[in-house]
Amino acid sequence: MDDRLREIYDSVIRRNPGEPEFQQAVESLFTSLAVVVKRHPEYTENALIDRMCEPERQIIFRVPWVDDTGKVHVNRGYRVQYSSVLGPYKGGLRFHPSVNVGIIKFLGFEQIFKNALTGLPIGGAKGGADFDPKGRSANEMMRFCQSFMTELQRHIGEHTDVPAGDIGVGQREIGFLFGQYMRLRNAHESGVITGKGTAWGGSLVRKEATGFGVAYFVANMLAEDNDSLDGKRVTVSGSGNVAIYAIQKVQEQGGTVVACSDSSGFVVDEKGIELDLLKDVKERRRGRIHLYADERDSARFISGGSIWDVPCDVALPCATQNELDESAAKSLIRGGVRIVAEGANMPVTPKGVAAFRDADVRFGPGKAANAGGVATSALEMQQNASRDSWHFDYTDRRLEQIMSDIFGRCRDTAAEYGTPHDYVLGANIAGFTKVADSMCALGVV
Structure with a gap:
């Protein structure tokens, strides 16, 4: 951080004591902004960044x-x-x-x-x-x-x-x-809340959107190297809505998901997660993940330990914040991971992100990789406003295009600021500049 950003950050810390997750999110953004404010000093005027940090x-x-x-x-x-x-x-x-x-x-x-x-x-x-x-x-x-x-x-x-x-x-x-x-x-x-049932104003694909979106984002990351998910070994933490539909879309694109988890432990299935059984356990029976292993001969349940010790090509943390620390990141690196994308919000700690960066592991930050859910919520708002309902395939294509556009913004912004493939910097700067430019236009409000 430069001196002005450090001054703002220190003020945020003083004004928001005892809120480590919030402080971490602000710090994560600010570490990307030095090159931006150097190029655009107007962003430090009129307390713009100070206002951005205050709800x-x-x-x-x-x-x-x-x-x-x-x-x-x-x-x-x-x-x-x-x-x-x-x-x-x-x-x-x-x-x-x-x-x-x-x-x-x-x-x-x-x-x-x-x-x-x-x-x-x-x-x-x-x-x-x-x-x-x-x-x-x-x-x-x-x-x-x-x-x-x-x-x-x-x-x-x-x-x-x-x-x-x-x-x-x-x-x-x-x-x-x-x-x-x-x-x-x-x-x-109907436009006051999203995630509704399709019979009463909801959108098709909304339930699947965050998980599908993560897989689409990963596909774009791999395409940069003329590669795809086909044949990749994938680990997905969590077994809730995001994880389940990330698993589904990865499988549709040829990947093999070998592990998933919940708060009680994780399962490893070398034949690949049987999605229908997982959905039955978690969505219908609302059971613990060990039930999957109890009913699947090729699977084993591990209580405790770390799902990130399972070797994989692609890792998708889809459970909760700060679930993947530096030690887990190094374990994934030893296991040959090439791509990590956040399905949850800030599931990888800053030291974990740094470990991936140092090892040249491509990393998709949550604000980009898991934006498919809110994007499809916005599509639901469009349908509600027009009293319309879109087909599943059309909505899914819209989601896929939005995730491709998000990836493009991250990639192009990172390249513009001299750090190709640094999608954390690309996402932070692309999101920040759009908000900052709008704040400049609207005055001090």
Whole structure:
């Protein structure tokens, strides 16, 4: 960082103590900006970068709800509306016990630049609650979602803020949230939330979009070397929505996914993950990953340990933030990894990213590689606005083209600033400059 960026960064740290994930996200961006502000000193004027780091609005609220035994619980809800310079606030809702304001700010800050990279008119936001969905009945989930939306509905709208799902918030929860919104507003504003069921305003491919998008981004990375996923050995962490559909698209493109995981451990299947069985275990039965190995002769379950010890050509961390550290990165390097792309938000630590860079492993950062989900959410908003519904293949082609365009922006920007194949720098600068140019145009607001 140059002196001015260091001054801004130090101010961010002072103003946001005890928020390591948010501080990490800001630092990750700032390490790419020295060459930009040297070329464009106007970006350091009028406190532009200072304003970019400060959310436009932070909302924290109480979420009381009643479990099936009649016991009353109280959780804390969040919505950080970070930047509306490119369009209405857009970003998911996360229900997980680890949620706090620092994590929501980190996710919202990343979302600004991810959304900018899509080329679509959407701003950045994030929200959620420190609520644990594990073990909760459908009725408990409904009551919690209804209580959460009772407050959130005051702050959202199709032209203001459009939430979606994230960890712990799938299509079922989106349904409960949207139903309560309609009840309170007495209006069917389908564009107010995305990730809906296709029967009531949702888009085909939305469920698959983040995972499909990661695979499309990797395909573009490999194409730079006249290569493809065909015949590649792939490891995917996680076994939720992103991981499952990343596995599906990798397999469709000829790759063999040999391992996936959940919080209890991971499975290795040398014959390749049997997708129908994995979907049955995780999507229908909502079971733990060991059930897959219990029912598949070629698979073994490993409790503890690291999925990143499994040798592979391509690694896709699709679980959660900071899951892949420097030690895991070096293990992957020893195992012959050539490509790493983030399906989750910031799953690789800064030292892990540095290890990949030093080993000349091509690395796709989350704000680019996993932008397919929010991109397809924006396509859902387009369909809602026009009262239209697109076919699966058409929407999938749109997604594939958007991911190709995102990759092109990262590649071309990295080359423009003298660091070919540094997709972290390319993504950071391309996203930043689009937001910064718009902020310059709109004045000090």
